[in-house]
Amino acid sequence: MLNVSNISKEFKSGLFGRTHTLAVNNVSFSIKAGQTLGLVGMSGSGKSTLGRLALKLIPCDTGRIIFNGIEISHYTMKQMKKLRKEMQILFQNPESSLNPRMTIGKSLEEPYRFHDIGDKEYLDEQIEEQLQFVGLGTELLNRRPYQLSGGQLQRVCIARLLLLRPKLLVLDEPTSMLDVSVQAQVIEVLKNAQKKQGISYLFISHDLDVIKACSDEIAVMYKGRIIEQQTAEDLYKQPKEEYTKQLLDTFLNF
Amino acid sequence: MDNNVYLKDVTISFKTKAGTVHAVNHVDMTFNSGEITGMIGETGSGKSVLGMSVLRLLAANSLITGSIIYKNIDLLQLTEKELNQIRGKIISFIPQNPDAAFDPTMTIGKQIIEGYRYHDKKTKTAGISHGIGQLQNYSFHEPQKTFNSYPFQLSGGMRQRALCAMSTTLSPEWILADEPTKGLDAIIRQEVSQVFQDLKKITNSSIILITHDLRLAQRICDTVLVLYAGTVLEQGPAGKIFDEPLHPYTCGLIDAQPHKKLLPLSGMPPSLIDLPTGCKFHPRCSCRKDICCLTEPALQEVNGRWVRCWKYA
Amino acid sequence: MVNIKQLSIIYKIAAFILLLMLSGAIFAPVIAPYDPNQVLPDETLQSCSGAHLLGTDALGRDVFSRILYGARVSIRFAVAAALCTMLFGVTLGMISGYFGGIIDTIIQLLVNIFQGLPGMSMMIAIAGVMGPSTASLLLAVTLTSWAGFSRIVRGEVLKIREENYIEGVRSLGASAFYILVHYILPNIFNSLIILFTVRIGTVVLSIAALSFLGLGMQPPEADWGVMINDAKIYFRSYPNLLLAPGLCILALCASINLIGDALRDLFSIQQDINKQYL
Numbered sequence: 001m002l003n004v005s006n007i008s009k010e011f012k013s014g015l016f017g018r019t020h021t022l023a024v025n026n027v028s029f030s031i032k033a034g035q036t037l038g039l040v041g042m043s044g045s046g047k048s049t050l051g052r053l054a055l056k057l058i059p060c061d062t063g064r065i066i067f068n069g070i071e072i073s074h075y076t077m078k079q080m081k082k083l084r085k086e087m088q089i090l091f092q093n094p095e096s097s098l099n100p101r102m103t104i105g106k107s108l109e110e111p112y113r114f115h116d117i118g119d120k121e122y123l124d125e126q127i128e129e130q131l132q133f134v135g136l137g138t139e140l141l142n143r144r145p146y147q148l149s150g151g152q153l154q155r156v157c158i159a160r161l162l163l164l165r166p167k168l169l170v171l172d173e174p175t176s177m178l179d180v181s182v183q184a185q186v187i188e189v190l191k192n193a194q195k196k197q198g199i200s201y202l203f204i205s206h207d208l209d210v211i212k213a214c215s216d217e218i219a220v221m222y223k224g225r226i227i228e229q230q231t232a233e234d235l236y237k238q239p240k241e242e243y244t245k246q247l248l249d250t251f252l253n254f
Numbered sequence: 255m256d257n258n259v260y261l262k263d264v265t266i267s268f269k270t271k272a273g274t275v276h277a278v279n280h281v282d283m284t285f286n287s288g289e290i291t292g293m294i295g296e297t298g299s300g301k302s303v304l305g306m307s308v309l310r311l312l313a314a315n316s317l318i319t320g321s322i323i324y325k326n327i328d329l330l331q332l333t334e335k336e337l338n339q340i341r342g343k344i345i346s347f348i349p350q351n352p353d354a355a356f357d358p359t360m361t362i363g364k365q366i367i368e369g370y371r372y373h374d375k376k377t378k379t380a381g382i383s384h385g386i387g388q389l390q391n392y393s394f395h396e397p398q399k400t401f402n403s404y405p406f407q408l409s410g411g412m413r414q415r416a417l418c419a420m421s422t423t424l425s426p427e428w429i430l431a432d433e434p435t436k437g438l439d440a441i442i443r444q445e446v447s448q449v450f451q452d453l454k455k456i457t458n459s460s461i462i463l464i465t466h467d468l469r470l471a472q473r474i475c476d477t478v479l480v481l482y483a484g485t486v487l488e489q490g491p492a493g494k495i496f497d498e499p500l501h502p503y504t505c506g507l508i509d510a511q512p513h514k515k516l517l518p519l520s521g522m523p524p525s526l527i528d529l530p531t532g533c534k535f536h537p538r539c540s541c542r543k544d545i546c547c548l549t550e551p552a553l554q555e556v557n558g559r560w561v562r563c564w565k566y567a
Numbered sequence: 568m569v570n571i572k573q574l575s576i577i578y579k580i581a582a583f584i585l586l587l588m589l590s591g592a593i594f595a596p597v598i599a600p601y602d603p604n605q606v607l608p609d610e611t612l613q614s615c616s617g618a619h620l621l622g623t624d625a626l627g628r629d630v631f632s633r634i635l636y637g638a639r640v641s642i643r644f645a646v647a648a649a650l651c652t653m654l655f656g657v658t659l660g661m662i663s664g665y666f667g668g669i670i671d672t673i674i675q676l677l678v679n680i681f682q683g684l685p686g687m688s689m690m691i692a693i694a695g696v697m698g699p700s701t702a703s704l705l706l707a708v709t710l711t712s713w714a715g716f717s718r719i720v721r722g723e724v725l726k727i728r729e730e731n732y733i734e735g736v737r738s739l740g741a742s743a744f745y746i747l748v749h750y751i752l753p754n755i756f757n758s759l760i761i762l763f764t765v766r767i768g769t770v771v772l773s774i775a776a777l778s779f780l781g782l783g784m785q786p787p788e789a790d791w792g793v794m795i796n797d798a799k800i801y802f803r804s805y806p807n808l809l810l811a812p813g814l815c816i817l818a819l820c821a822s823i824n825l826i827g828d829a830l831r832d833l834f835s836i837q838q839d840i841n842k843q844y845l
Contacts, residue, residue: 042439043410057738084740091731099732101753114740149522150297157735164739177436179296179466184510184518206439209512251440252513 001033001200002054002168007063009046009053023049024060025224031168034194036201038215038232040208040247046224047204051170054202055087056080068167085115088166092173094153098145104156105141111163130159133196134189151182155189162193170202175210187214208251212236220244257287257325257427257460259308264320266303266484268313273527277303278484280320282553287427290454290461292475292492294468294507298523300484305430305464309345310337324428342369346426350433352413355420356405362416363389363401370423384423391456392419392449410438411445418449422457429453429461435470443470450474468511472496480504483524483534485550490559500561503535533564541565574829581825584818592638599632603789612805622807624797630811636789637812641819644701644784645770648708649763652770656713657759660720661747665728674717681714690773694782704783708770719762723755757834761827768823775816791816 009024023046031037041047053060056072065073067087072080091097098107108127111117118126128138134155145153154174161169171190175183187210193199205211211218212232219229220241228241239245266278278300285291293301306312308322308329322329329340341347349355356365366388367381376384382401389397392415405413414434422429434450435443447470454461465471471478475492480501488501499505506519521538524530530537536546545564556566591598600620601607607627614622621630663674690707697703727733733750777783778792786793791812798808 042441055738057734081740084738089735089738091735093731096731097735099736099750099754101756102749110736110741111739113745114742151522180468181296181507181510181519183512184516187512187516188518207512208440213512213516247440250444 001031001035001068002202003030003064003066004028004054005064005066007050007053007060007065009049009058009060022224024053026063027221027224027226028063029219029226029229031200031202032216033167033200034198035216036194036203036214038211038218039202039204039221040206040211040218041221042206042247045221047221048172050221051089051172051202051204055089055168055170057089081114085111085164086166087168087170088161088164089170089172090154090157090161090174093177094150094157095145095177097157098153100145102144103141104143104145104148107145108141108156108160108163111160115164117164126163127159130162131156133162133193134159135185149182150178151185154178154182154186158186158189158193162197165197166199168200168202170204172204173206174203176205176207183210190214208248220247259285259287259428260321260323261285261304262321262323264304264307264318264322266300266307266312267317269315269317270527275526276484276529277316277526278307279529281484281486283479283486283489285428285460285462286477287460288458289476290450290463290474292463292465292471292478293481294465294471294478295481296466296507296523298483298526299481300526301464301466301481302432304481304484305432305462308428308430308462309341309347311347342421342426343373343424344426345428345430346421346424348417348421348429348431348434350436352410352417353405355417356413358405361402361404362408362420366401366416366420366423369420373424388419388423389416392416392452409442411442411449414438414442414446415449418453422453422459425457425459427459429457429459430464431461432464433466434463435465435467443467446470447474468496468507480507483526483529485534486553486560486562487535488559488561489553494557494559500556500559500566501535501563502539502541502565506538533562574832578825578829581822581829584822585826588638588815588819588822589642591635592642595632595635595639599629599635601629601632603633603636604628604787612801614805615807621811622805624794624808625801630794630808633789633794634791634811634815637791637794638815638819640784640788640790641771641774641816642767644704644774645767648705648770648774649766651705651709652712652716652766653759653763655709656716657720659713660717661724661751663717664721664724665743665747665751671721675721678714678718681710682718684711686711687773687776690777691780691782694777699782699785704774704777707777708773712766712769716762716766719758720755723758724751727751727754757830761831761834764823764830765827768820768827771816771820771823 005028006026007024008022008026011021011023012019027050029037039047039050052058054065056065056075060073063073064071067083072083109123112123131138136152136155136159140148140152140156148156174190175186178186191214194201203211203214215232217229218232218235219226220243221227222243228239228244235244236248239248261281261283264278264281268275268277281304293305295301303312307318310329318330356362363382363385367385370376370384371381386397386401389400394400394415400408400416408416431450434446438446450461450463451474463471463475472492478490478492478495479486480488480503482503488495488499488504495504496508499508509515509517510519519538524534524537532548532550533546536542539546543564551562551564551567553560553562554566605628607623609627610619610623611625611627612623613619619629619631621634623629659674663671689711693707693710694703697706733746736746736750774783775792775795778790779796781796784790784793786797794812795809802809
C-alpha cells in the first residue's frame with residue numbers, strides 16, 4: 001500500500017537558518033493493505049514529521065514514496081490533489097482539528113466540495129451513515145465545535161475522513177488528549193472502520209499500551225531514525241535494541 | 255487540631271447562556287493530611303472545579319455553597335486578601351501545563367524565588383540561596399546552572415520538576431496538582447510520578463492530585479476519589495479501588511485502559527446543565543435497576559471504603 | 568456569564584454618545600432647525616439662545632445645524648475610508664501571511680516603507696498634489712494607514728495558519744482561496760471588527776486635521792474641521808464656535824475607541840467561556 005524508502009527531512013531554524021535539525025534521517029518502512037503499522041517514539045523523535053512526509057503534506061529532501069504502486073515523491077501539490085482523497089491524516093488535538101466558525105454539518109460537507117463524489121442527496125445519506133458508524137447522531141450537525149466534547153469531536157473528524165473512503169490514514173496520536181474511557185471508544189471506531197473499509201493505518205503514538213493494542217507491526221523511532229521494526233508480539237517479547245528494552249521497561253513497569 | 259481539609263456539602267454551579275451548569279453536587283469528604291489523594295474522573299466530572307474551589311480559583315460567574323474547613327477556618331468565607339495569605343504558603347497550586355506556567359522571558363531561578371520574596375519579604379541573596387537549595391532538593395545535578403537558565407532550555411520532565419520546585423518554595427502544607435501528566439510521553443510521565451513521590455518526601459506535605467491518568471493514580475495515591483457528574487461515586491484506599499472496584503463506573507474506567515481490556519464505556523457523560531434523575535450514572539450503567547432511575551443512592555461504607563450504588567445498599 | 572450587561576458603565580456611556588451622534592447624523596434633515604449653509608446676515612455671531620441652540624457663526628449660519636450635518640460628513644467619510652483601508656490592508660495582509668516566501672517579503676518591504684513615512688505629512692502631500700477632493704482624501708487616508716492594518720492581519724494569519732484545522736482541510740484538497748475565505752477570514756473577523764472601529768476614530772481625527780489645514784473638506788461644506796478653521800479667528804470672544812465642533816470630535820473619537828475596547832473584552836471573554844464550560 002505504502003512504501004517509503006530512505007527519506008530524510010532537515011529543518012532550518014534560527015538566525016539565517018544556521019541551526020539544522022535532521023528531523024527524519026534516512027527512514028524506510030512499508031505498510032501492507034488493511035494493516036496497521038504502529039510508530040512509537042518519545043516527543044521529538046520525529047514521528048509526527050515522518051507521518052506528514054509520508055502524506056506529502058510537507059516535501060521531503062531525499063527518498064522515494066510509493067503509494068499504491070505509483071511513485072509520488074516528485075508529485076506537485078496539484079498532482080497530489082487527486083490522491084488526497086485516498087490518503088488522510090487524523091490529528092492529536094480534536095479541539096483544534098475543526099474550523100471553530102463552522103457548524104459540524106458544514107465541516108462534514110467539505111470533502112465533497114473538493115472532490116467529485118456524488119450529489120446532495122447521496123451526500124446527506126453518506127453523512128448520516130458515517131455519523132451513525134462512529135456512534136453519533138445527526139442532531140450534532142447544527143452545533144459548533146466548542147459545544148462538543150473531545151471524544152465527540154474526534155469521532156466527527158473520523159467520520160469526515162471516512163466520507164472520502166481513504167486507503168491510508170495517518171493517525172497522529174489520535175487519543176493522547178482523550179480520557180481513558182473515550183480513548184477506548186475512539187480506538188474501537190477506528191478498528192471497525194479498518195475492518196469495514198480495509199484502510200491501512202500508520203498509527204503514531206507514545207503510548208506503548210495503545211500501540212500494542214492496535215498494531216500488526218511496530219516501528220520504534222529514536223532521534224529521527226527507525227531503529228527497529230517487528231511484529232507487535234515479537235517486539236514485546238524480545239526487543240532487539242537496547243533503547244526499545246528501556247522503553248518497554250519504563251512503560252510496562254509503570 | 256489536625257491538618258485535614260474538610261469539605262461539607264460543597265455545591266458549585268456556573269450560570270451560562272445555555273443554563274446553570276451543576277459542576278459539583280453536594281460533595282462531603284475529607285482530604286487526610288500526609289496522604290496523596292487522587293481525584294479521578296472523565297473530562298467534565300467536576301474534578302478540576304472541585305480542586306480549584308479549595309483555593310477559590312474559579313471564574314467570576316461561579317456560585318459555591320457549603321463549606322471547606324481547614325484548621326477551623328472556612329476557606330469559602332475568607333476575603334481575597336486573607337486568601338492570598340493562604341495561597342502558595344499553606345495551600346499551593348501546581349498548574350497543568352509546565353510549558354505555559356513559566357514566563358519564557360524570565361530565568362527559572364527568578365521565577366522560583368518570586369513567591370518566596372513576595373510572601374516573606376526576603377533579600378535577594380537569601381532568595382537566591384533558597385532557590386538553589388530548592389532545586390537541589392528536586393535532584394537537579396547542576397542547580398546553579400538550572401537556576402540561571404530559561405524555561406526553553408529544560409526538557410519536559412525537568413520543567414515539571416522546576417515547576418514543583420517553584421510551587422513549593424514556601425513549604426506549603428497542602429499541594430494541589432492539576433493533571434500533571436496530560437499529553438506527556440511515557441518517559442516524562444515516569445519522571446513526573448517520581449517527582450510527586452519525592453515531593454511528598456521532601457516537603458512532608460499532603461497532596462491533592464487531579465488526574466485522569468489511572469496508572470499514575472494507582473502508582474502514587476494513598477486514597478482515591480472517583481468523581482462522576484460532580485458527585486463522588488466511590489472513595490477509598492487506592493489499592494482496594496484499583497484491585498477490586500465496586501462501583502460499575504469505576505469498573506468501566508479500569509476496563510477501558512489499553513493494558514486491561516480496552517473496553518469502551520458505552521454512552522457519554524451527561525450534560526451538567528440537565529442532570530439525570532436518580533443515580534447520575536444510571537443511563538450508562540449495565541447493572542441498572544428501576545430504583546436507580548428514581549432515587550440517588552447514598553454514599554455507604556462497604557469493605558472499608560465508600561460507594562454510592564444501589565447494588566450495595 | 569459575562570455579557571453586555573456586565574460591561575463597565577463607561578462603555579455604556581460611550582455607546583450612548585455614539586448612538587446619539589449617529590441618530591443626529593442620520594436624522595439631521597429632520598432635527599436641524601436651519602439649513603446648514605443658510606446665511607443670515609442679520610444674525611451673525613450670536614451666542615446660545617432659544618432660536619439658535621449653539622449660536623451662529625460669522626456668516627450667521629446656525630452652529631447646531633452645522634454640527635448635525637457635520638456629523639454626517641465626518642461619519643460617512645470615516646466609514647468609507649476605514650472600509651477602503653481595511654479592504655486593502657486585509658487583502659495584502661492575508662496574502663502575505665498565508666503564502667509567505669517571496670510574496671511576503673515584497674509586501675512586508677512595502678509595509679515597512681509606508682510605516683516608516685510620517686503619516687500626516689504624507690497625507691498633506693497627497694491631498695496637496697491631487698488637489699482637495701473626496702477622492703484624493705480617500706486615497707491619502709488609505710495609503711497612509713493600510714500598512715499598520717495589514718501587519719496586524721498578517722500576524723493573526725500566521726497564528727491561525729499553524730492550527731490543525733488548516734492543515735486538515737489542506738490535506739482534504741482545499742485550494743488556497745477556499746482556505747482564505749472560509750477559514751482564515753471568519754477566524755480573524757473579531758479582530759477586524761475591533762480594528763475597523765478604532766480606525767474610524769482615527770480617520771475622523773485625520774480628516775478634521777486636514778480640513779483645519781484647508782486640505783480636507785472645503786468650505787462651505789459643514790464639516791467639523793472646516794468649522795474649527797472658520798472659528799479660529801473669533802475664538803476669544805465667541806468660544807462656542809470652536810468648542811462645539813471640537814468637543815464633538817473629542818466625544819466621537821473617545822466613544823469609538825472605548826467601544827473598540829469593549830468589543831475586544833466581549834470577544835475575548837466569550838471565547839474563554841466557551842472553552843471552559845461547554
